[in-house]
Amino acid sequence: MMPKPWLHGFLDLCLLAMLRERADYGYGLAQRLAAAGVADVPGGTLYPALLRLEEQGLAVPSWAPSESGPRRKYYEITPAGLSVLAEQSAQWARFRSGVDILLAPVGEAQ
């Protein structure tokens, strides 16, 4: 699982990536993050991030009933969300390869 401060920077990116795959609601997204081994995201971190995506027009919500229990707010990624995702994915790739280079033992790097 990712240490907390790391998650803070990458949660939006992870959420957008999951929403690109399919629309989902808060609890479903939390389970997918946990299943991917990324993080156990507390509600107090997850829901503000989702509301922020909504308010900035990167995801649109719609209410849907559930078979059991209360109705759910499903989020769908918008074109603006897709372009932020593309941009941040590229940043992430650069960042990750930079860190990999630094982490590689000196012998292997040569």
Add this chain to the structure above:
Amino acid sequence: MSWPERFLAELVRLGVQQARARRLTEDTAAQAAEQACDPGGLFGPPHLYARHLVAELAAPVAAPPRFTQAGPVLLNLTGVGKRYRRRTVFDNVDLTVRGGEVAAVVGANGCGKSTLLRICAGLTRPDAGQVRRTRRVGYVPQDGGTAGWLTADEHFTLFGAAAGVVPRRARSTGAHLAARLAWRPEPAQRAQQLSGGTRQKLNLVLGELHAPDLLLLDEPYQGFDQGTYVDFWRQVHSWRDAGRAVVVVTHLLHDLSTVDHVLDLGEQR
């Protein structure tokens, strides 16, 4: 009051518009229901979650992290501790603030925020640890610091003289700095006739009058209305962007998304 009612009330108190606050409250209730939790269990105390949410919503998703060209170290605390009689107020506090950075000192009432700031300013001696600071320091206390029977201009002259600034220049600098906080001092008005918020503006101007490199501010916005509060933070960010270092004591958590360091004195123990 129930959790949603207290949450709504706090959102409104923090300046969120009624309709938006109600929508956020409904959303929050639905989110808790979705997780089959009560809101307190999922989000914690309503007033704290309200502040957290407001701060989170204010942060843009796509904003890249701000990489400042950090300037020289202007304040450095190492292992600083303070006791009051036999009680440890705080100990082992480390803090480094460089030019171009803003640090916030937070924590519950009574955890020693103001004392720590006075130690930063050199007005109180720590019982342990080391403090190094730049020579030019501006300190704005939470209250006091002004003389009731003097006018704003007389304050400018007096504080200017202490910093070796000639009276005319001190007065014009004071007027200029006051204008940035949307305040035009009345020539004959004494400090005791000013409202609490305006007296704090006078305090801020006096703290900045001699163009210090390090500004130490102790909850300087008491009595400010929303507009002045926004002006105040704009001012803090312009000091920062001009390469100065700023330390702000605050209890408003939604200030924290725009600062470089957060020192939580409540967490020390």
